Amino acid sequence: MLGEGILKGMAETAKNFFGSYFSADRLTTVEYPEQRIAPYEAARVFPFLVYDGADWEAGMRCVACQICEKECPPKCIYIEKSTDKKPDFVGKPQFYPARFDIDISVCMSCQICVEVCPFEAIKMDTEFELSTDNRFGGLLLDRKQLAKPNEYYHQIHPTEASAVDARLAADKAKAEARVKNAAAAKTAAIAGEGA
Amino acid sequence: MIDTCDQIFVLLQHWLVSFLPASWQTGAGVLLSVAAIICVFPALFAVAVWLERKGLGRIQNRLGPNRVGPFGLFQPIADGIKSLTKEDIVPSSADAVVHFLAPLLLVVTVFMGFAVLPMGRNMVLVDLDAGLLFYFAMGASTELAVFMAGWSSRNKYSLLGAMRAVAQMISYEVPLLMSSVAVVMIAGSLSLTKIVEAQNHYTWGFPHWYIFTPWGFAGFLMYAIATTAETNRSPFDLPEGESELVAGYHTEYSGFKFALFFLAEYVEMFSISGLGTTLFLGGWSAPFSFLTWVPSWFWFFSKLMLSIYVFIWMRGTLPRLRQDQLMNFAWKFVLPMCLINLLAAGLWRFMGEGWLRWVVCSAILMITYAGMGLAEMRRQRLGPRSYRYAE
Numbered sequence: 001m002l003g004e005g006i007l008k009g010m011a012e013t014a015k016n017f018f019g020s021y022f023s024a025d026r027l028t029t030v031e032y033p034e035q036r037i038a039p040y041e042a043a044r045v046f047p048f049l050v051y052d053g054a055d056w057e058a059g060m061r062c063v064a065c066q067i068c069e070k071e072c073p074p075k076c077i078y079i080e081k082s083t084d085k086k087p088d089f090v091g092k093p094q095f096y097p098a099r100f101d102i103d104i105s106v107c108m109s110c111q112i113c114v115e116v117c118p119f120e121a122i123k124m125d126t127e128f129e130l131s132t133d134n135r136f137g138g139l140l141l142d143r144k145q146l147a148k149p150n151e152y153y154h155q156i157h158p159t160e161a162s163a164v165d166a167r168l169a170a171d172k173a174k175a176e177a178r179v180k181n182a183a184a185a186k187t188a189a190i191a192g193e194g195a
Numbered sequence: 196m197i198d199t200c201d202q203i204f205v206l207l208q209h210w211l212v213s214f215l216p217a218s219w220q221t222g223a224g225v226l227l228s229v230a231a232i233i234c235v236f237p238a239l240f241a242v243a244v245w246l247e248r249k250g251l252g253r254i255q256n257r258l259g260p261n262r263v264g265p266f267g268l269f270q271p272i273a274d275g276i277k278s279l280t281k282e283d284i285v286p287s288s289a290d291a292v293v294h295f296l297a298p299l300l301l302v303v304t305v306f307m308g309f310a311v312l313p314m315g316r317n318m319v320l321v322d323l324d325a326g327l328l329f330y331f332a333m334g335a336s337t338e339l340a341v342f343m344a345g346w347s348s349r350n351k352y353s354l355l356g357a358m359r360a361v362a363q364m365i366s367y368e369v370p371l372l373m374s375s376v377a378v379v380m381i382a383g384s385l386s387l388t389k390i391v392e393a394q395n396h397y398t399w400g401f402p403h404w405y406i407f408t409p410w411g412f413a414g415f416l417m418y419a420i421a422t423t424a425e426t427n428r429s430p431f432d433l434p435e436g437e438s439e440l441v442a443g444y445h446t447e448y449s450g451f452k453f454a455l456f457f458l459a460e461y462v463e464m465f466s467i468s469g470l471g472t473t474l475f476l477g478g479w480s481a482p483f484s485f486l487t488w489v490p491s492w493f494w495f496f497s498k499l500m501l502s503i504y505v506f507i508w509m510r511g512t513l514p515r516l517r518q519d520q521l522m523n524f525a526w527k528f529v530l531p532m533c534l535i536n537l538l539a540a541g542l543w544r545f546m547g548e549g550w551l552r553w554v555v556c557s558a559i560l561m562i563t564y565a566g567m568g569l570a571e572m573r574r575q576r577l578g579p580r581s582y583r584y585a586e
Contacts, residue, residue, distance in 0.1 A: 002571060002572060004513075006513065009513065010508060010509070012427060013254045013508065013511050014508070016253070017253045017254045017508075026256045029258045058534025
């Protein structure tokens, strides 16, 4: 019968209309500023720099190797290498970034910087409420703004952060063992010479 | 007391006018009524926009506007302020005079229709003997405004939208008139107040509205289809189909001129629903005889809002038609139905009281509807469409 489909459709929309007042799973809207959904663990927005310990300058993992700067497709990273060196997490003296800027108005959140970093120093953040009233200075983040503690990394990406920590601990243990072995070999050599 | 309530606006007008010298009273009374119409319907427009956005939201399982004020109630005010403060852009190649006049003409003609609508007992601005004729004359001139807007914009989308609008509005003007003619045949008058009076009787508590007769029901359906097309509402919103034509004939309008188009669209919806109410739903008469103590204007406006709700409901349900479907529907289905309906109304008039006319009229209309529906559906070929492109 002509018009049957229209009546069916009207019944369907009426069901939706009244249903949305009674059933909560119909109305899936999250009223954002008041209600929030916790970000997913795999969520990524813009990169940040990880530091260990309490002091962000001393504990920064970045060694200013500039791989991320070279790999960045939209060229949003700017790094100036330091002239002096500071010890890294295993105690080896390394350069550090005297300047590390990321222009998040240019960044496209591709995560390539994170993939290429050999020092686990740059990671993706989940913070997305970054609007400012200054579109030039406000969106150009310097190293102080980018530096976030390892605890924060654990908080936003727990699984990934634990894996990273385990790898770093293994590296550190290996380095220490190497130092110890070297020292042992040295003492053995001295002892041998002595004998 | 009941009478005072019913006539409160009429009495208020008389009271206000009584402060003036006698020679000014008639003119002042008319001005006052005009001012009331010009205030009430835009206010209703604001409410309707809010209702529409909320209703569509709920139909799509969304919340709809809820940021400005409680339940988003101040959203229309925010929209109004926005459209007033926006830049009014006139394209450099546009025909500036016509471009300026089009929204004005549209709003004026749309508001003119209210002059003859009885919105309550004794609440009609001018009780014309040929009120229905006047109404349709005014309704038809909106097409001119729409085409002016599309033509003067010098934009292909605007022009396409306007062409579609004119084609559609003229096609549906015919069934619109034909479905109303049935009412005129039975009521024996073109005066809208007389048409309401003719329906304002009760048998066993039920009213003699024309929608409760076979020819009235069919006529009302045809009228509803035609009005939806006349007001460019979904599913007949081809003239402003935003997915194809940006916004159709008002693509090049911004700021308050755009707001005027928007206003005119809704006000036209009100006025045409008001006319439908008057013709088929008994105008300001109460739905049951025991409810006649409720003020007549309340019934008029509740019926009007009910029609608006159906408009919104249809918009939330039906997809847009294609141009050929639209035209086929108008000329091959709605118009023949209207003609058969005229025959049914004639039979109804001359067969006298009794059950026989119910059976005969219903049978004629049902058989026509079913037969034409079947023919129409058999003709439609479903399947993959083949496209032909211009070389």
